[in-house]
Each structure stands twice: as structure tokens, then as C-alpha cells.
Amino acid sequence: MDLKLELKEKLIDQLNLEEVKPEDIKDDEPLFGEGLGLDSIDALEIIVILDNNYNIKIGNPEEARDIFHSINTLATYIEANQK
Amino acid sequence: MSFIAAPHIISPLGNSVHENFERALVGQSALRLHSDHPFAPVDIPFGIITDHERSEGWTKLESLCLQSCQQSLAQLKDTSGKWLLIFCTTKGDIDRLASGLSEEVKPQYLVQKVAKELPIDIDTEVVSNACISGLLGVIMAHDYVSTGVYDHVLVLGGDLFSDFTYKGFESFMALSAQACKPFDANRDGLSLGEAVVSVVVSDKKEIFSQVDCQVLGGASANDANHISGPSRTGEGLYRSIQKTWKQTGLSAEEVDAVSAHGTATRYNDDMESIAFHRAGLAAKPINSMKGYFGHTLGAAGLLELVMSMESMRAGIFLSSLGCEAPGTTEEINVVTENTPMEIHTLLKTTSGFGGCNAAAIIQKIQ
Amino acid sequence: MSQQVCHIKWNADGLIVDGQQADLLPHEGGLKELLAAYYKSLGLNYPKFHKMDNLSKLGVLGVAMLSAQYDLSAYADDAIAMHFQNASASLDTDWVHQQNINEGKAASPANFVYTLPNIVLGEIAIRNKWYGENLFVVADSFDLERWMKTNQVLFDQNKAEAVLGGWVEVLEEKFELELYFVVKQ
Numbered sequence: 001m002d003l004k005l006e007l008k009e010k011l012i013d014q015l016n017l018e019e020v021k022p023e024d025i026k027d028d029e030p031l032f033g034e035g036l037g038l039d040s041i042d043a044l045e046i047i048v049i050l051d052n053n054y055n056i057k058i059g060n061p062e063e064a065r066d067i068f069h070s071i072n073t074l075a076t077y078i079e080a081n082q083k
Numbered sequence: 084m085s086f087i088a089a090p091h092i093i094s095p096l097g098n099s100v101h102e103n104f105e106r107a108l109v110g111q112s113a114l115r116l117h118s119d120h121p122f123a124p125v126d127i128p129f130g131i132i133t134d135h136e137r138s139e140g141w142t143k144l145e146s147l148c149l150q151s152c153q154q155s156l157a158q159l160k161d162t163s164g165k166w167l168l169i170f171c172t173t174k175g176d177i178d179r180l181a182s183g184l185s186e187e188v189k190p191q192y193l194v195q196k197v198a199k200e201l202p203i204d205i206d207t208e209v210v211s212n213a214c215i216s217g218l219l220g221v222i223m224a225h226d227y228v229s230t231g232v233y234d235h236v237l238v239l240g241g242d243l244f245s246d247f248t249y250k251g252f253e254s255f256m257a258l259s260a261q262a263c264k265p266f267d268a269n270r271d272g273l274s275l276g277e278a279v280v281s282v283v284v285s286d287k288k289e290i291f292s293q294v295d296c297q298v299l300g301g302a303s304a305n306d307a308n309h310i311s312g313p314s315r316t317g318e319g320l321y322r323s324i325q326k327t328w329k330q331t332g333l334s335a336e337e338v339d340a341v342s343a344h345g346t347a348t349r350y351n352d353d354m355e356s357i358a359f360h361r362a363g364l365a366a367k368p369i370n371s372m373k374g375y376f377g378h379t380l381g382a383a384g385l386l387e388l389v390m391s392m393e394s395m396r397a398g399i400f401l402s403s404l405g406c407e408a409p410g411t412t413e414e415i416n417v418v419t420e421n422t423p424m425e426i427h428t429l430l431k432t433t434s435g436f437g438g439c440n441a442a443a444i445i446q447k448i449q
Numbered sequence: 450m451s452q453q454v455c456h457i458k459w460n461a462d463g464l465i466v467d468g469q470q471a472d473l474l475p476h477e478g479g480l481k482e483l484l485a486a487y488y489k490s491l492g493l494n495y496p497k498f499h500k501m502d503n504l505s506k507l508g509v510l511g512v513a514m515l516s517a518q519y520d521l522s523a524y525a526d527d528a529i530a531m532h533f534q535n536a537s538a539s540l541d542t543d544w545v546h547q548q549n550i551n552e553g554k555a556a557s558p559a560n561f562v563y564t565l566p567n568i569v570l571g572e573i574a575i576r577n578k579w580y581g582e583n584l585f586v587v588a589d590s591f592d593l594e595r596w597m598k599t600n601q602v603l604f605d606q607n608k609a610e611a612v613l614g615g616w617v618e619v620l621e622e623k624f625e626l627e628l629y630f631v632v633k634q
Binding site: 014020037042052 | 485562
Binding site: 173174177180181184188189190191208209210211212213215219223226227229230232246247250251253254255300302303304305306307308309310311318319322326329330435436437438439 | 526527531536537538540543544546547549550551555556557558561562564565566567568570571572574575577578579580581582583584585586587588589598599601602603605606607608620
């Protein structure tokens with residue numbers, strides 16, 4: 001499956017975004033604040049998703065800020081760092 | 084108005100208020116590495132009570148709670164009247180959950196078990212309101228005795244270091260790898276500790292063999308903003324302080340010192356600085372005691388209130404151990420050295436998950 | 450003195466709002482699906498709802514039903530105290546966190562944040578923008594008289610114009626909401 005679509009489905013499932021469909025999330029749209037409206041708990045949960053699914057460890061939520069900007073930035077980071 | 088006295092503290096620093104205060108005065112901290120603990124990671128400091136007595140058939144928390152209540156009651160001259168025991172805790176004996184859901188894991192089971200062993204008839208109540216529980220218990224106690232619902236309230240705060248809370252705070256990335264640095268510019272998270280504390284609140288001064296302080300009143304307020312993220316405007320903490328002025332008829336000018344929550348997470352301490360600034364308290368001496376004990380969760384507010392009572396008696400405001408160079412969004416007067424001073428009126432504040440905040444004022448009896 | 454102006458009782462036997470009894474909404478599955486059915490029927494449009502644990506959902510839905518029945522908007526944003534009680538604290542959610550630990554899995558931060566019973570108060574406060582007094586008490590069963598006694602203390606101490614709360618209990622599939630709105634006289 002396309003990594004970006006897979007990410008969208010994982011976010012919807014793990015972050016309980018029940019009223020959102022994968023096609024509602026634009027690849028370059030901000031995930032936090034405006035856009036999808038995720039919050040600090042979601043950020044921590046995405047860190048767990050990356051660890052469980054892609055074996056990627058992020059040690060501090062501050063460094064996650066740029067990586068978690070959008071589906072595009074997240075996918076780029078996973079492709080570069082997946083083990 | 085109500086009197087507050089007959090305190091007891093059991094923490095890694097000691098088994099009395101006196102021991103705890105004397106050790107804090109010389110800069111000792113409960114936070115240390117534990118190489119032989121069943122689940123604490125060896126490379127992160129925690130404040131764990133390792134030296135304690137435990138009765139047959141009683142858990143560590145049950146034993147310490149009973150001992151602390153007995154120590155408080157032993158300081159009274161007269162125990163007649165209508166009593167309430169308020170147990171303030173976030174998670175009680177939560178590590179019992181590892182072996183499944185049971186009645187024993189519930190905090191009301193613990194407090195009822197303790198109450199049965201006490202030499203007085205006493206009603207029980209459990210306040211479980213995140214990290215404001217301990218202070219909220221004192222505020223409720225004050226309100227109960229002020230309105231005559233009870234004659235005396237024994238307020239008990241207790242939370243232990245558990246695998247449950249450790250794993251949760253770890254997933255929150257809220258733990259510092261070192262001993263926490265409250266209000267420090269380089270703070271990077273909290274440290275977990277444990278304590279069991281008790282105190283008696285009563286409107287009858289004559290029951291105490293020694294009494295130095297009274298509770299003037301307090302209040303709680305919600306941030307109405309986020310369940311875990313501190314408010315960017317410090318709204319709930321600010322409002323709880325404003326409501327405390329209303330409850331007590333005092334204002335910021337009349338406060339000599341503030342015992343803050345100061346968990347040493349970036350956002351919490353910034354939030355407190357904003358609320359204190361808004362409340363006109365930025366210039367007042369402010370401390371956090373998390374560097375001495377770590378964050379003792381539901382017990383924290385009560386622990387720090389009792390330590391503050393001892394500070395008022397001794398005339399020394401404790402340094403915010405761990406804070407070298409204060410640095411928060413708003414500049415506040417964080418005290419980084421033990422400071423001899425007359426503390427007549429003290430504001431105690433706490434904040435917790437669920438957006439809850441509480442504030443209360445205690446005053447020295449002339 | 451005080452007066453009870455609205456009362457909701459909701460459990461597996463049905464839903465009673467101010468004496469009007471109704472069957473539970475039809476739903477597939479368990480408590481989660483039942484609460485989702487009420488979310489939909491109330492037309493809440495509050496996506497955060499889906500992130501909550503069942504205890505918070507039950508409280509938030511109950512308050513939404515109550516405020517549809519009785520206008521709470523006349524109260525100042527800090528005039529309503531929230532005073533809730535239950536028997537199982539947050540054990541329903543604690544158990545999920547504990548099972549992760551027992552099975553050696555990573556803890557979920559989104560789950561851990563609900564492992565405190567007073568989070569339901571926070572969720573109600575956030576949704577309604579209420580800054581009032583907070584009190585969560587854990588007790589074996591709901592003693593209405595005692596709950597009212599504590600509310601009277603809040604009134605006598607001039608801490609609230611009204612108290613919203615009561616009993617909000619969830620453990621596994623069992624649930625019980627007994628919600629009151631009490632006004633100071």
C-alpha cells in the first residue's frame with residue numbers, strides 16, 4: 001500500500017478520528033492546530049505509532065514538531081529512517 | 084476559619100515533619116538512583132521510600148497511611164467530636180491491578196481499612212482529583228468544619244511510585260533523566276516520588292497540643308482548555324487564586340510567600356509563571372519543593388503545605404532545590420537559597436491533569 | 450437551601466430524563482457503540498468525543514442531554530461547580546493501561562491521560578467552557594443525601610450558584626449515570 005494512505009488510515013484508527021476519511025486528509029495540510037486539529041496527546045501517540053509500526057524512535061516531542069507537520073513530511077521522514 | 088496542625092510526613096527523607104524539614108534545610112533530596120528496585124529503571128532518579136515498617140497482611144501504602152494517621156492523632160489532647168477522614172490520592176494501591184480487577188485496588192477499600200484501626204469513630208471520603216487532590220482535601224476539610232458538617236477532619240494524602248504511573252509518565256515523555264529542576268531555564272521534566280502525609284483540620288484550637296497555623300480558605304477552578312496540556316494563559320490557576328482572595332478577603336499584597344506546584348515540566352512551570360504574573364504575585368518569594376521529594380502526585384499539595392507550615396514556624400523559606408537559573412515565560416521571584424524571613428501568610432497552589440487547579444491560604448496564628 | 454431542577458438516570462435498563470422513561474437507542478455491539486449512537490442522535494458535532502474513554506463519554510453525553518432540557522447558559526462561566534462521584538474511579542481505563550504493561554506493550558499516552566477519574570470533569574468543563582469548582586469523590590455507592598450535603602457546603606461557602614454532578618460509573622460493560630443539576634436558593 002502507498003505509505004501516505006497507510007499513514008492516514010493508521011492515524012484515523014489510532015487517534016480515533018472517527019469522522020475523518022483518508023481522502024479528507026490532504027498530503028500537505030498541517031496535521032496540528034489548523035488543518036486536522038491534532039493536539040499534544042496525538043503527537044505523543046504518533047510517536048508510539050512510529051515506534052510500533054516502523055521501528056522509529058523519537059526521543060523528544062520538540063524534535064517531532066517539523067517531522068509531524070504534514071503527511072508529506074511524516075512519509076519523507078519514515079522513508080529516510082525506517083529500519 | 085479553621086486550625087491546621089498535628090502533621091506527619093513519611094517520605095524517603097524521614098518519618099516525621101521534623102526529619103523531613105531538617106534534611107530539606109541542608110539540601111538533601113529524596114531523589115536518587117535505585118539499582119535494586121523491581122521495576123524502576125536504574126539510570127533515572129526517583130524518590131522511593133525503602134525504609135519502612137509493614138504490617139502482616141497490609142500493603143506498603145496501607146501500612147504507611149495507618150502509621151501516619153496514628154502519628155497525627157497521637158498529637159491531639161482531645162479526640163471527641165464528629166470526625167471525617169479524607170484520603171487524597173490519584174492512584175492509591177494501583178499496582179494491585181497487575182493481578183486483575185479487585186475491590187482491594189480501590190482507594191475506598193484502603194481508607195476504610197485504615198479507619199477501622201483508628202481509635203476513633205470516623206467517616207471516610209476519597210478525593211481523587213489528580214494532582215490537586217491533597218490541597219483540595221484541605222480546602223474541603225476547611226469548608227466542612229467551617230460549616231459545622233464535621234468537627235474535625237483528618238486529611239491524609241498518599242501516592243506511591245508505581246509501575247503504572249511510571250510507564251504512563253514515560254509514554255508522556257514527561258520524565259527528566261536527572262533530578263528535576265523546577266522553574267529552571269533548563270528544566271526538562273519531572274521526577275516521580277512518593278509520600279504519605281496527614282494533618283488535622285479543626286475549628287477547635289484546644290484539641291491540639293501545638294498549633295501554629297490556620298487555614299483561611301481556598302478554591303479550585305478548571306482551565307476549560309485541555310485535559311493534559313497546561314493552559315497558555317494560566318486561566319484555571321489564575322481563577323483559583325482570584326477565588327481564594329474572595330474566600331479569604333485577602334489580596335496579593337498580603338501574601339508573604341507562595342508555595343507553588345513547580346513540577347519542572349516546561350509547559351507547567353511556564354503556565355504557573357503566567358498565572359502568578361497575572362495575579363500580581365511575580366515579585367513574591369516563590370518556591371517548588373519537587374526537587375526535595377519529586378512529584379508525589381495526589382500527596383504533593385498536602386506534603387508541600389505541611390512543609391510550608393514548618394517553614395513558617397522556623398522562619399525560613401526553603402530554596403527551590405534543583406533550580407539554578409530560573410527561566411520561565413514570565414519572570415517570577417523563584418527562591419534558590421534558603422531564606423530566613425517572617426512568613427505570616429502563605430499561598431499554596433497546585434495544578435493537575437483534567438485542567439484542575441487549586442489554591443489556598445494559610446496564616447500563622449499571632 | 451437548594452433545589453434539584455433536573456435529573457437524568459441512565460443505565461442498561463433505559464434512560465429517564467426528568468421522569469420521562471425511554472428505551473435505550475438500538476446499537477450494534479457494546480457500551481462504546483451505545484454511546485456513539487447517543488452522540489449521533491444528539492447531533493453533537495464534537496469530534497473530540499471519539500478520543501474520550503467511556504467514562505468521559507458518558508458524562509459529556511449526560512450533560513449534553515441535561516443542557517438540552519434545562520438552560521444553563523444564564524450562569525456565569527464559573528458559577529457551576531462540578532461534583533461527581535463513582536465507585537470504580539478510572540479503573541475501566543486503568544485496566545487497558547495495565548494490560549499493556551502486563552503484556553510488555555508500549556503504553557498509550559492517549560489512554561494513560563484518562564487514567565484519572567476527574568478527567569470527565571475536565572472534558573465537561575472544556576466542552577461547556579466552565580471554569581468552576583472541581584471535586585471528584587470515590588465511594589462504594591451513591592449516597593444522594595451525602596452528595597447533597599457536600600453541595601450545601603459549597604453553597605454555604607459561596608463557591609457556586611449551582612452544582613452539576615452526581616454519579617458517573619463505568620466498569621467494563623456496566624455503566625450508571627445519575628446526573629443532577631442543583632440550584633442554590
